[in-house]
Amino acid sequence: MTRTIEELIPDYIRGLPVYVPGRPIEEVERELKIHAVKLASNENPLGPSPRAVEAAKQALRDAHRYPDGGAHLLRETLAARTGLAAEELFVGLGSSEIIDLASRVLLRPGLEGMTSSGSYAPFSVAIRASGADLVLVPQKRFAFDLEAMAQAITPKTGVIYLANPNNPTGTAFGLAQLEEFLGRVPESVLVVLDEAYVHYAPGLNRRKTEEIFRRRANLLILRTFSKVYGLAGMRIGFAIGRPGLLAAMNKLKTPFNTSGVAQAAALAAMDDREHVTRCIETNAIERARLSEGLSKLGLRPVPSETNFIFMEVGPEAKEICGELLPLGVIVRPLGWMGFPEAIRISVGTAEENGKCLAAMAEILAKRAGKGELAAR
Numbered sequence: 189m190t191r192t193i194e195e196l197i198p199d200y201i202r203g204l205p206v207y208v209p210g211r212p213i214e215e216v217e218r219e220l221k222i223h224a225v226k227l228a229s230n231e232n233p234l235g236p237s238p239r240a241v242e243a244a245k246q247a248l249r250d251a252h253r254y255p256d257g258g259a260h261l262l263r264e265t266l267a268a269r270t271g272l273a274a275e276e277l278f279v280g281l282g283s284s285e286i287i288d289l290a291s292r293v294l295l296r297p298g299l300e301g302m303t304s305s306g307s308y309a310p311f312s313v314a315i316r317a318s319g320a321d322l323v324l325v326p327q328k329r330f331a332f333d334l335e336a337m338a339q340a341i342t343p344k345t346g347v348i349y350l351a352n353p354n355n356p357t358g359t360a361f362g363l364a365q366l367e368e369f370l371g372r373v374p375e376s377v378l379v380v381l382d383e384a385y386v387h388y389a390p391g392l393n394r395r396k397t398e399e400i401f402r403r404r405a406n407l408l409i410l411r412t413f414s415k416v417y418g419l420a421g422m423r424i425g426f427a428i429g430r431p432g433l434l435a436a437m438n439k440l441k442t443p444f445n446t447s448g449v450a451q452a453a454a455l456a457a458m459d460d461r462e463h464v465t466r467c468i469e470t471n472a473i474e475r476a477r478l479s480e481g482l483s484k485l486g487l488r489p490v491p492s493e494t495n496f497i498f499m500e501v502g503p504e505a506k507e508i509c510g511e512l513l514p515l516g517v518i519v520r521p522l523g524w525m526g527f528p529e530a531i532r533i534s535v536g537t538a539e540e541n542g543k544c545l546a547a548m549a550e551i552l553a554k555r556a557g558k559g560e561l562a563a564r
């Protein structure tokens with residue numbers, strides 16, 4: 189009997205989970221007929237630099253032409269900033285594309301890809317989509333357990349994904365810990381270090397991880413323009429890696445992966461250091477305020493090194509997120525990321541965070557009232 193196309197899809201692809209993005213604000217507003225704030229996707233609430241917007245507008249005039257497929261100007265500029273060679277830089281369709289390419293280049297059935305449980309879901313998807321076995325090492329206190337990960341390395345391990353700071357828990361490990369871990373990883377295993385939130389972590393230093401890269405041939409560092417540069421909708425990120433690995437990724441990427449508009453916006457965004465500093469400082473102030481406000485409500489946010497706050501709220505986490513929606517606040521329940529009792533709140537503007545805190549207070553008061561009634 190002939191099999192249908194669907195039946196011919198390999199099990200390791202058919203079994204993949206669907207990525208659940210934060211709900212689009214327009215969808216929630218349409219459905220509930222309310223004005224909502226979206227604190228669900230760790231975006232930059234201050235938006236892009238006006239200079240990036242202007243550069244994107246200018247670049248649109250050339251939209252009839254294919255973009256520079258090698259993103260030369262952006263790579264040269266990044267090279268000048270970092271002191272690396274342009275051949276050590278790869279520009280991708282967000283860091284998401286590069287997460288996928290790392291597994292596609294190096295993994296295959298019979299090998300293993302490793303990451304931590306409770307980390308960024310696309311790592312696991314990339315590993316599984318390659319046909320390799322996924323090795324998920326449990327976390328310790330909402331953070332990567334690098335000791336356990338080092339111990340879990342086998343001769344079959346091909347790629348290890350780390351996020352520092354981590355999404356969705358918001359924790360980070362120090363560079364000394366990273367160095368110690370790298371010392372235990374064989375040179376034949378690629379370590380992908382995703383630094384999407386590195387700007388927000390006071391204890392981390394991008395230049396220092398670049399120094400580590402110079403000493404470690406098996407490190408691939410990922411960065412993105414989606415967070416502190418406020419360009420999530422543009423889909424552009426980059427990797428720092430060895431030229432041989434990047435050349436292989438280059439062969440697999442879709443031609444013209446990033447648009448000319450995105451490349452122009454990224455270049456201008458990097459140039460606006462004032463905007464970047466303002467975004468980092470505002471985030472730090474608002475993260476502290478949101479965290480304190482949540483603590484005052486009796487919640488226990490995990491100290492965050494990022495632009496979002498993770499906390500366990502109990503078995504009704506999903507319901508609480510559902511109750512926040514009609515009050516105009518979109519946050520993320522984390523059941524699908526392996527934390528059925530947790531929620532993640534992205535740090536917004538002062539006004540957005542105020543709305544979130546007020547809504548959370550209202551819900552918790554109602555719930556406490558119901559609890560009291562039930563107890564009587």
Ligand SMILES: Cc1ncc(COP(=O)(O)O)c(C=O)c1O
Nearest residue numbers: 282283284308355384412414425
């Ligand atoms: C850890 C981590 N890596 C990568 C990304 C995706 O970044 P990009 O928009 O560059 O694809 C995110 C987005 O939320 C993230 O949390």
